[in-house]
Amino acid sequence: MAPELIPFADGTVLVSFDLTVQETVWNSSARRSGSCEQAYIQVSDRxxxxxxxxxxxxxxxxAWVPVRGASTAELASVDDSWYLMDITGTQRC
Structure with a gap:
């Protein structure tokens, strides 16, 4: 989604956009070696x-971007929430 800009009367601009965060999660105490911790995971179709x-x-x-000249404490306010988790790869225990 292309960024959406919504200006407010006080000069603040709301910037809204989507992004993808890639992450690898390990479920073992020794990462690539060792047995898995006791966990049974159900995600997507896996x-x-x-x-x-x-x-x-x-x-x-x-992200709410304030007017020019705002104090450091008012520089930005960001709200984010994930709405979809896509499992791109797995390694079974």
Missing amino acids: TGRFSRLDINWLVDVQ
């Missing part, structure tokens, strides 16, 4: 015990 999950988080971001 159910079972995994030692590695490659994840794409799709995140909705809204």
Whole structure:
């Protein structure tokens, strides 16, 4: 989604956009070696015990950008929330 800009009367601008955050999650104490910790994971169409999950988080971001000359404490306010998790790869225990 292209960034959406919504101006307010006080000069503040709301910037809204989506982004993808890539993350690898390990479910073992020794990462690539060793047994998995006791966890049973159900995500998407994959159910079972995994030692590695490659994840794409799709995140909705809204940032309020203040007027020029704002104090440091008012420089930006960001609200984000993920709305979709896509598992791109797994490694079973």
